[in-house]
Amino acid sequence: MDVSGKNIVITGGGSGIGEGMARRFAAEGAANIVVADLDGDNAQRVAQEVDGHAITCDVSAEANVVAMIAAADDHMGHIDMMVSNAGIAGGRGLDTPSELTQKMFDIHVNAHIWAAREVVPGMIERGGGYLLHTISAAGLISGPTPMPYVTTKHASFGFSEWCGIHLKPKGVGVSTLCPTMVITPGFAPPKPPPGAEPPKDLAPPMSVEECMDALMDGLAEERFIILPEPGVADMWAARGNDYDAWIGQMGAMFADTPPPGARS
Ligand SMILES: NC(=O)c1ccc[n+]([C@@H]2O[C@H](COP(=O)([O-])OP(=O)(O)OC[C@H]3O[C@@H](n4cnc5c(N)ncnc54)[C@H](O)[C@@H]3O)[C@@H](O)[C@H]2O)c1
Structure with a gap:
């Protein structure tokens, strides 16, 4: 996927990884970038810096996503890439x-x-398009990460895999970008429990720019899973090879x- 000349929508584009994408895609020659974010001021700030267009949007409601994509379509003519x-972040155990x-x-x-439902028919009609999902290594393996984050990111990965299987043959x-720890305003690295050793196979938190380098390499090859921290692949494979050992460990x-507590 070459982003140059493409019309791109990025949700959560006002901060952290989404902001890094907006900057990198602009630097790589994207034609138009829509920065959609709950935080309208940040969306505006990033959009101005990348010569893009800001839309304030809370993606937690379907009607908002539908309206945001319609507005992005109106602004750019069509959408080549939906990010x-x-x-x-947040949550705890069962007491969340x-x-x-x-x-x-x-x-x-x-x-x-909701976003895929809106953009995919047009992409197929025009003969191509691209979906990029930011998920997390927590969508592949569980660990110290809170219950609702791990659960929803695993579900997110399932949807992305479905898209890979069913949409790729249609062009x-x-x-799916699955980082471990990236230094952003919204995410503090999860702490291992007191006395526990952090997993040895993982590197320390990376910068947004390092994550973007890995993203661009993965997009260039149109890889399905993009792992900025390659150690995750070994952990994932170890889990798949012996699930009971993984759960035990x-x-x-x-x-x-x-x-974990009961309902609060
Ligand atoms: N930073 C990490 O270590 C890390 C690791 C793995 C995955 N991720 C994932 O990367 C993505 C980006 O996270 P980040 O680290 O850049 O965090 P961030 O907090 O810096 O950025 C997230 C952006 O999403 C926006 N947002 C939150 N809720 C929204 C909503 N309902 N509607 C629209 N926008 C909303 C926020 O306003 C913010 O601008 C997330 O999906 C996160 O789960 C982050």
């Missing part, structure tokens, strides 16, 4: 309030489905932590 990137779990399902999963490319790591 579903907006995301939130249901409203937060639902919100994460809406932002991390449903918003991707719509799909990539991770369980041992958290054995001394307090049990």
